[in-house]
Amino acid sequence: MPTTKTRVNLNLIVEEGLYFFESRCAQEGIELVRSLSTDLPEITADPAQLHQVLVNLVVNAIQAMPNGGKLTIKTLSDQAYVSLIVEDTGIGMSEEIMKQIFIPFFTTKEVGEGTGLGLSVVHGIVSSHKGVIKVESKIGAGSRFEIRFPITIRPEKKESK
Numbered sequence: 001m002p003t004t005k006t007r008v009n010l011n012l013i014v015e016e017g018l019y020f021f022e023s024r025c026a027q028e029g030i031e032l033v034r035s036l037s038t039d040l041p042e043i044t045a046d047p048a049q050l051h052q053v054l055v056n057l058v059v060n061a062i063q064a065m066p067n068g069g070k071l072t073i074k075t076l077s078d079q080a081y082v083s084l085i086v087e088d089t090g091i092g093m094s095e096e097i098m099k100q101i102f103i104p105f106f107t108t109k110e111v112g113e114g115t116g117l118g119l120s121v122v123h124g125i126v127s128s129h130k131g132v133i134k135v136e137s138k139i140g141a142g143s144r145f146e147i148r149f150p151i152t153i154r155p156e157k158k159e160s161k
């Protein structure tokens with residue numbers, strides 16, 4: 001996929017993206033909590049791809065909470081990076097499952113519910129933005145995905161000779 005990188009405020013992507021999940025969360029007994037940094041630096045990124053990352057993580061979080069729960073979306077930053085954090089209080093994952101989640105077509109879901117592509121797409125997008133993904137999970141307690149995007153992406157250097 002070609003990328004169109006521009007200056008992006010991650011908070012806007014989150015606000016726009018979550019709007020479409022509000023009624024679904026309410027219907028499914030999921031409390032949606034936003035905790036967005038008020039002074040988030042912009043990053044150089046493809047907004048459509050950031051949207052895709054958010055959607056894929058949020059869909060997984062919702063699917064992990066069939067009996068309701070709490071979905072928390074946070075943004076924060078430090079000197080070097082801007083983070084998107086998606087946290088749920090769902091079923092969680094075993095170590096064995098966690099090892100495989102980024103493998104294309106790996107899924108623990110019923111046919112029709114999951115294709116196993118969501119997190120491999122997230123991984124591809126985050127890599128192309130030189131970002132990193134941190135995952136924490138506990139069976140029966142929930143999962144936390146943190147995506148860190150570097151604040152400065154060095155421009156591609158053209159060889160002059």
Ligand SMILES: Nc1ncnc2c1ncn2[C@@H]1O[C@H](COP(=O)(O)OP(=O)(O)O)[C@@H](O)[C@H]1O
Pocket residue numbers: 056060061064088090091092093097101106107108109113114115116117118119120142143
């Ligand atoms: N928030 C989460 N809670 C529990 N398990 C998760 C979560 N996110 C991802 N997983 C696990 O990772 C697997 C792969 O996720 P993904 O690539 O999005 O594919 P899919 O959702 O289609 O199964 C899921 O099938 C599930 O086992």
Ligand SMILES: [Mg+2]
Pocket residue numbers: 056059060114116117118119
């Ligand atoms: Mg998925």
